[in-house]
Amino acid sequence: MRDRESNYSAASIIEFCQFARAHGLAAGVQQTLAALEAVRAIGECDPEEFALTLRTALTSSKEEWDRFLQLFDAFWNSSGEKAQPAREGEVAAGLNRGQRRAGSQTLSRESAAVDASAEGEGKTVSGASAERKLQRMDFSQVPLDDLASLEELSLRLFRRMSLRLSRRLKSKETADRVNLRRTIRRSIPRGGDPIVLAFQGRKTAERRLVIFLDISGSMNAHSLFLVRFAYALHKYCKRVATFLFSTEVVEITDELRTADLPGVLRRLSEKAAGWAGGTKIGESLEDFRRRHARRLLSPNTVFLIMSDGWDTGEPEILAAQVRAISKRVQKLIWLNPLLGLKEYAPVTRGMAAALPYVDIFAPAHNLESLLALERLL
Amino acid sequence: MLGYVTDRALGTAVYLATKMHKPLLIEGHAGLGKTEVAKVLAAMLGTSLIRLQCYEGLDVNSAVYEWNYQKQLLAIKVQEKTDQTVREKEQHIFSKEFLLERPLLQSIQAAEASPVLLIDEIDRADEAFEAFLLELLSDFQISVPELGTIKAKHVPYVILTSNRTRELSDALKRRCFYHWIDYPDFEKELRIVRTRLAGIEDGLGTEVVRFVQATRQLNLGKPPGVTETLDCALSAMTLGKHRLDVQTVEETLGCVSKSMEDTLKIKAAGIERLLSQ
Numbered sequence: 001m002r003d004r005e006s007n008y009s010a011a012s013i014i015e016f017c018q019f020a021r022a023h024g025l026a027a028g029v030q031q032t033l034a035a036l037e038a039v040r041a042i043g044e045c046d047p048e049e050f051a052l053t054l055r056t057a058l059t060s061s062k063e064e065w066d067r068f069l070q071l072f073d074a075f076w077n078s079s080g081e082k083a084q085p086a087r088e089g090e091v092a093a094g095l096n097r098g099q100r101r102a103g104s105q106t107l108s109r110e111s112a113a114v115d116a117s118a119e120g121e122g123k124t125v126s127g128a129s130a131e132r133k134l135q136r137m138d139f140s141q142v143p144l145d146d147l148a149s150l151e152e153l154s155l156r157l158f159r160r161m162s163l164r165l166s167r168r169l170k171s172k173e174t175a176d177r178v179n180l181r182r183t184i185r186r187s188i189p190r191g192g193d194p195i196v197l198a199f200q201g202r203k204t205a206e207r208r209l210v211i212f213l214d215i216s217g218s219m220n221a222h223s224l225f226l227v228r229f230a231y232a233l234h235k236y237c238k239r240v241a242t243f244l245f246s247t248e249v250v251e252i253t254d255e256l257r258t259a260d261l262p263g264v265l266r267r268l269s270e271k272a273a274g275w276a277g278g279t280k281i282g283e284s285l286e287d288f289r290r291r292h293a294r295r296l297l298s299p300n301t302v303f304l305i306m307s308d309g310w311d312t313g314e315p316e317i318l319a320a321q322v323r324a325i326s327k328r329v330q331k332l333i334w335l336n337p338l339l340g341l342k343e344y345a346p347v348t349r350g351m352a353a354a355l356p357y358v359d360i361f362a363p364a365h366n367l368e369s370l371l372a373l374e375r376l377l
Numbered sequence: 378m379l380g381y382v383t384d385r386a387l388g389t390a391v392y393l394a395t396k397m398h399k400p401l402l403i404e405g406h407a408g409l410g411k412t413e414v415a416k417v418l419a420a421m422l423g424t425s426l427i428r429l430q431c432y433e434g435l436d437v438n439s440a441v442y443e444w445n446y447q448k449q450l451l452a453i454k455v456q457e458k459t460d461q462t463v464r465e466k467e468q469h470i471f472s473k474e475f476l477l478e479r480p481l482l483q484s485i486q487a488a489e490a491s492p493v494l495l496i497d498e499i500d501r502a503d504e505a506f507e508a509f510l511l512e513l514l515s516d517f518q519i520s521v522p523e524l525g526t527i528k529a530k531h532v533p534y535v536i537l538t539s540n541r542t543r544e545l546s547d548a549l550k551r552r553c554f555y556h557w558i559d560y561p562d563f564e565k566e567l568r569i570v571r572t573r574l575a576g577i578e579d580g581l582g583t584e585v586v587r588f589v590q591a592t593r594q595l596n597l598g599k600p601p602g603v604t605e606t607l608d609c610a611l612s613a614m615t616l617g618k619h620r621l622d623v624q625t626v627e628e629t630l631g632c633v634s635k636s637m638e639d640t641l642k643i644k645a646a647g648i649e650r651l652l653s654q
Contacts (some may be wrong), residue, residue: 028550038554041396042389049389060550062404062541065557119651159544193451238543254598254638322543 008050010036019075020058024067027058047076135367138340140221154225154367155261158232161374207300207330208239209377212288214307215268216246216279222337222365224265226306229370231256231264241296244268245284251292278312281350285321297328302377306335306364308352319353326357333360333376340365381417382569382576390556391418398491400535402550405558408602411538415495418534419623425492427451427533429480431502437509440521443477460471471523485517494533499549500542507546514552532627561603563590569603569609584652585610585620589633591651597639601632608632623648 017032027035035057039045042053055068134142134150134158142150190196209281211230215223230242234256241253255264285305289297297303303325311318326332334354338344340363355361359375363369391414394401403411419426429440449470478486484494489636499507513519517529537553539545561569563586570582589606601609609632618625626648636642643651 026547026550028551034397034554037397038393041393041503048385052386052389053393055386056393056401056556057555059557060402060547060555061544062557065555162544193450195447197446212382235544255596258596 008039013039013054016054016075017058020071025058025064025071025073026060031058031060043169051349078314100150101201118259123260131347135371137367138365139225139337140365150367151228152227154228154370155232157236157367157371158229160322161233161371162235164374165183207302208241208298209233210287210296210301210303210329211240212303212305212307213242213244214246214279214281214305215244216224216308216310218225218279218308219306219337223306224269225367225370226335226364227256227265227268228261231261241292243292245281245288246279249287249291279310280313281309281311282313282315282318282321285325287315289321289324293325293328297325299328299330301329302331303329304333304335304377306337308336308338308346309354311348311350313350315349315353318350319357322354325356326359331359332357333362333373334358335362335369337363337365339363340369380414382565382572384565387414387556387558390554394536394554395534398532398567400537400538400553401556402539402545402553403556403558404539404541406560406600406602407540408604409558409560409605411558412495415493415536415538418536419493422490422493422534424490425487425536426495427484427492428495428497431496431498431500433501433503435502435506437506438479440479440506440509441481442479442521444471445475445477449475461635467556473524476521476524481513482519484518484533485527487531487533489531491531492533494535496535496537498540499537500539500545504546507549511546511548511552523572523581560593560600563587566590566603566606570606573607574610574614574639577614578619580620581613581618584611585613587654588621588626588652591611591654592633592643595635595642595646597642599635599639601634605633605635621652623652626652 012031013036015095017027017035020027034312035054038053038057039050045053049073051069054072055065059065059068095356133147134153137146137150153255178197178199183196184196186196186198187194211233213223213230215227219226230240234253236241241251242256244250244252252264252268255267258264297315336344339361361377362373364373390401390403393399395418405411416426437474452470452475453466456469459466461469464574484492496510499510514535517532518526520526566586566589567582570577570586574582574593586606589601589609593600609629611622612629612632613625616628618626630640630643634643
């Protein structure tokens with residue numbers, strides 16, 4: 001099928017879909033076919049409409065939607081053979097020159113990386129073995145260059161994990177089956193005929209997750225990744241609440257629900273920088289309990305506390321609080337980045353005091369350990 | 378013309394979805410007119426709109442069909458004394474007369490023309506329902522064991538909306554065209570206000586839009602959508618105001634802010650300052 005402009009031939013569209021896939025869009029064969037059909041259905045169109053058509057067919061989330069026009073530009077404009085179509089409307093308005101140029105530059109660097117690994121050089125971080133290496137690296141030791149790849153990798157893997165979790169965190173629905181016993185009872189006054197049917201009980205309540213994250217100085221390198229972890233859980237499970245603590249307790253559930261992860265992280269780093277002084281885990285837990293326990297803690301809740309246990313508060317308070325919380329919830333999980341170190345033993349008084357009341361004590365120092373949580377939740 | 382202001386992207390998406398009979402998934406924050414799209418489409422095409430409102434725990438019974446058990450039991454009782462054979466009685470009990478048709482079944486039974494099927498807030502339903510929906514969207518037929526398979530004579534135009542409270546399954550997303558509705562820019566929102574509230578004064582309309590746009594920069598828990606803008610404008614008009622001053626805003630703040638925290642944030646940012654932006 002051909003259009004007036006030979007630039008928009010079926011072959012080039014397919015090539016563009018492959019290009020988009022290489023840059024992170026999930027569009028598969030089904031969507032490529034849909035794109036081809038859509039272009040045919042639109043018929044003659046100007047470049048803007050062409051871009052809009054492809055965008056509707058090939059994207060499937062806000063993130064992909066936002067990036068699409070940049071990719072479109074990079075593909076159809078960077079290869080010299082395509083003529084510069086007259087630009088009107090939102091396609092041009094959306095991208096000013098500088099952004100477009102910057103976008104194309106990043107993309108060409110990325111596509112160079114993709115090419116390199118395709119040729120089997122394998123030095124770039126996008127190779128599978130390099131990925132696994134990144135997964136095992138302690139967050140505090142990731143070199144600056146690899147930080148971006150680790151972030152991208154973690155987002156991707158957390159997303160998949162959350163999808164799986166969101167299926168499990170829901171309890172099984174009890175089918176609306178007829179409760180025979182109660183039906184028969186009700187039929188007695190009606191001469192034995194089951195006119196009124198009685199049904200089985202209601203669904204049990206959905207499980208809830210409460211995350212309590214230490215962002216004091218000692219947790220610095222790890223906490224940003226742990227916030228990403230919490231963010232991913234928020235996006236895909238509905239009943240998650242997240243709190244940050246150091247000397248005070250701040251709820252960030254609503255902030256994490258917005259889709260703007262970089263903004264959230266930036267604001268959190270600014271906020272956290274303002275918190276000086278040592279961590280008081282026990283006192284923070286007490287504060288949390290006083291304000292939120294009634295709303296959030298129930299036998300359906302899993303309480304996840306992420307901290308290295310370095311504490312300047314009273315160990316008795318910490319132990320008492322952990323004990324109180326663990327009695328009210330289904331499971332109390334303590335994630336400690338220090339557990340990743342081979343030589344670590346929980347000798348700080350606070351940690352040691354709280355340990356008996358912790359149901360699961362697990363490491364959280366690298367991507368691998370966080371992904372392993374799926375089993376535990 | 379029908380009171381819905383749109384842009385080229387949405388128009389293209391709806392056109393493609395309608396022409397190719399493919400479902401269209403519209404995602405976006407609350408109050409931005411996602412549901413309206415279906416209503417307007419139905420009006421434009423002159424067909425009926427069938428709406429399925431999704432919620433947590435929505436199951437096949439509430440979405441597709443259910444037998445009217447009580448009526449069936451009574452009919453059994455009534456039939457006891459008649460001469461019909463068991464076969465005939467059974468066929469009578471399991472006939473359309475006793476079938477409660479819910480939206481999804483209704484949508485494939487339209488007699489004259491394809492209706493518009495709006496599946497609203499699909500993100501509130503669970504994945505089991507999504508899987509069932511996927512099957513329906515592929516074949517457009519429903520099997521009722523006692524009645525047989527019912528095929529659609531006129532395949533409905535399907536529009537799904539989602540508030541993005543959770544990620545939808547990949548299979549469903551692949552099946553649909555996609556459109557993301559974002560907050561409108563100043564000109565567009567002003568046009569919407571002027572279209573929907575025809576009698577509104579220029580000054581008031583501009584100030585309301587400017588105010589709401591300013592509040593959206595405030596990182597509220599529930600940023601106001603276009604619905605809230607229209608509410609605010611209408612309230613101001615109803616109160617007989619010609620301009621939006623601090624007092625009017627305070628009186629109508631409930632239109633724009635939907636929680637105590639948001640109200641505090643707006644007040645902390647200074648209503649006067651927001652009005653003057």
